Amino acid sequence: MVRLILVRHGQSESxxxxxxxxxxxxxxxxALGRQQAAELPARFAEERIERVVASPLARTVATARPLADALGLPLPVDAGLREVLSGDLEMRGDRDAHLAYLDPVFRWMAGDLAARVPGSxxxxxxxLARYDRAVEAAVQGAVGxxxxxxxGAAIRAWAGIRAANLPDDxxxxxxxxNTGVVVLEGAPGAWRATEWQGERFTDVDDDPTGAGVPG
Structure with missing residues (x-):
């Protein structure tokens, strides 16, 4: 069983x-994001980390680099881990754009996988296909x-959909x-969330409702 730790990048200028x-x-x-990245090695000191993989964007690579270096590990990148694409909303910061971006992502979580960000x-x-491929490649052969x-949106969407013990919403x-963490355990096709930014969950087998009640 693999322990999969999904880390959002540190604060970026955007x-x-x-x-x-x-x-x-x-x-x-x-500057805050660089500090957050520098704190990750100490934060994960008790974890038996075998691999560190990053999205190819500058902010994720810079976030993962201190951890990979501290562990003496290479830092491969995988485009499948990129953010949900912004399409026509790229580099907009107004409220309407943010709502238009999140709406299809939330609809994916509710089962409407045909939804898409405008222009994406x-x-x-x-x-899900590209994120699944990236996860499967990252965990292949891993035991730790x-x-x-x-x-942020990518982790929320993928983990929210793929963790069998989380409620749909x-x-x-x-x-x-920034540098928030979601932890899942299991294997491709059989993931269960154990932690979402400090919130811990019962195993679905121990929860008669099957809803993944916070522990």
Whole structure:
């Protein structure tokens, strides 16, 4: 059983400006974001981490680098871990743009995988397919913990959909701050969430409702 640790990148310059930023290379980390990244090795000191993989955007690579270096591990990148694409909303920061961006992501979580961000080339099926491929490649042959440095909406959508013990609205109702963490255990096709930014969950087998009640 693999322990999969999904980490949102540190604060970026686009986060500071509240801009939707999904294109490569993306904005760099802010000063706070660099500090958040530097704290990750100590934060994960008790984990038996075998691999660290990042999305190719500048902010995720810079977030994962201190952890990979501290562990003496390489830092491969996988485009499948990129953020949900912003399409026509790229680099907009107004409220309407943010709502238009999140609406299809929330609809994916509710089962409407045909929804897509305006102007985006991918719908929910495309997103899940590329993220699934990235996760499967990252965990192949692993027996300990694997850390994936990725993005807020992408982590919320993928983990909210793929974790069998989470209620359907979990990813919609709970955001993820910079360097926020979601932890799943299991294997491709059989993931269960154990933690969402400090919130812990009972195993589905121990929960008669099957809803993944917070522990």
């Amino acid at each position: 986060n500071v400006a509240a801009l939707l930023d999904s294109a490569e290379p993306g904005a760099p980390l802010s 080339p991918e719908d929910g099926r495309d997103f 913990a694997v850390v994936l440095a990725s993005h 979990h990813g919609r109702e709970r955001g993820l701050p």
